[in-house]
Amino acid sequence: MTDIRVSAVGEPEASFGDYVALLKPRVMSLVVFTAAVGLLAAPVSLHPVEALAAILFVALGAGASGALNMWWDADIDAAMRRTRSRPVPAGRVAPGEAMAIGLALSGIAVVMLGLAANWFAAGFLAFTIFFYVVVYTMWLKRATPQNIVIGGAAGAFPPMVGWACATGGVAVEAVAMFLVIFMWTPPHFWALALFTKGDYAAAGVPMLNVTHGRRATRNHILGYTLALAPVAIGAAFTGIGGPLYLAVALVLNAVFVAGAVRVWRRSDADSEADGHLAERRFFRFSLSYLFLHFGAILAETALAPFGLGGW
Amino acid sequence: MAFRPDHELHRRRFGRNLGLLAVLAAFVALVFGLTVVKVSNGHPMQAFDHVVRPELARGGGS
Numbered sequence: 001m002t003d004i005r006v007s008a009v010g011e012p013e014a015s016f017g018d019y020v021a022l023l024k025p026r027v028m029s030l031v032v033f034t035a036a037v038g039l040l041a042a043p044v045s046l047h048p049v050e051a052l053a054a055i056l057f058v059a060l061g062a063g064a065s066g067a068l069n070m071w072w073d074a075d076i077d078a079a080m081r082r083t084r085s086r087p088v089p090a091g092r093v094a095p096g097e098a099m100a101i102g103l104a105l106s107g108i109a110v111v112m113l114g115l116a117a118n119w120f121a122a123g124f125l126a127f128t129i130f131f132y133v134v135v136y137t138m139w140l141k142r143a144t145p146q147n148i149v150i151g152g153a154a155g156a157f158p159p160m161v162g163w164a165c166a167t168g169g170v171a172v173e174a175v176a177m178f179l180v181i182f183m184w185t186p187p188h189f190w191a192l193a194l195f196t197k198g199d200y201a202a203a204g205v206p207m208l209n210v211t212h213g214r215r216a217t218r219n220h221i222l223g224y225t226l227a228l229a230p231v232a233i234g235a236a237f238t239g240i241g242g243p244l245y246l247a248v249a250l251v252l253n254a255v256f257v258a259g260a261v262r263v264w265r266r267s268d269a270d271s272e273a274d275g276h277l278a279e280r281r282f283f284r285f286s287l288s289y290l291f292l293h294f295g296a297i298l299a300e301t302a303l304a305p306f307g308l309g310g311w
Numbered sequence: 312m313a314f315r316p317d318h319e320l321h322r323r324r325f326g327r328n329l330g331l332l333a334v335l336a337a338f339v340a341l342v343f344g345l346t347v348v349k350v351s352n353g354h355p356m357q358a359f360d361h362v363v364r365p366e367l368a369r370g371g372g373s
Binding site: 015019047049 | 323324326327331341344347348352
């Protein structure tokens with residue numbers, strides 16, 4: 001009884017939802033989608049139960065890295081409005097508990113993926129977790145304004161892991177999917193940073209707009225968007241592409257580059273005047289951009305049995 | 312003797328336990344499904360206990 005009384009007046013107790021929030025379900029949903037596309041687009045097909053299990057364990061690995069990220073970054077999260085109510089900075093889950101959950105789930109995800117699919121994919125998942133937690137979260141996030149670019153690599157691995165689950169290896173198609181997400185991440189996050197400017201500065205994270213100014217951030221957004229276009233369109237000419245993907249990629253990249261040019265041409269005064277309208281629109285469109293590219297890859301795969309997908 | 316009414320904390324803990332039960336049940340179902348698929352697909356597997364393993368015998372196996 002004593003522990004209940006202490007909890008009731010002392011620290012708030014976590015609900016099941018808090019443990020779910022620890023795994024960053026929104027990031028997991030993106031990982032599930034891109035890993036599923038990677039797995040389904042591969043030329044080798046898995047049994048549906050094996051495929052389902054593989055995707056779930058890749059998602060679990062992503063959730064585990066989310067928990068480890070929240071454990072390590074609790075100080076940053078507490079300083080930012082957007083992340084202040086997360087379970088660890090809000091005090092509902094103890095930091096040590098978040099770390100233990102993250103480590104345990106990482107181990108379970110890797111071992112189970114090895115058993116469900118293959119050990120190459122499991123090793124790849126372990127490397128992805130290591131890259132996100134150690135290389136990005138612990139090392140480069142607080143050290144360089146290019147942190148988003150490095151973090152983008154961690155977010156870009158899931159379709160390659162999905163592909164590896166089916167084939168047991170890596171191919172040019174998997175690398176193409178990786179590059180699309182890798183090049184897409186910087187403009188996506190820097191657009192977000194442009195209209196949440198005060199937060200990163202308060203948390204002491206060296207975001208590009210804090211260290212090099214907002215003009216440099218706008219230049220970088222345009223540069224990465226221009227570099228992304230040939231990569232995304234070029235994927236149409238690999239094994240995962242086809243006429244449908246090419247048409248979708250041409251339209252989306254034209255709109256995305258136009259949005260980046262609009263953001264680039266604006267001054268901070270213009271941006272403040274209309275409440276960062278162009279930056280917000282660019283950020284929202286970036287979500288559809290990625291979803292539709294991977295949707296088009298999936299559509300090419302789905303149409304293939306009818307002789308319509310691919311070249 | 313009257314029962315004390317449940318505190319809000321009890322309800323929250325019950326919800327948490329129920330959630331964990333659902334997760335564990337789903338995990339068991341998934342592992343069972345995987346096992347059935349692996350066995351019926353004839354994946355190479357071998358029991359390591361209480362079975363004869365010819366390749367361990369000197370000069371045996373392939």
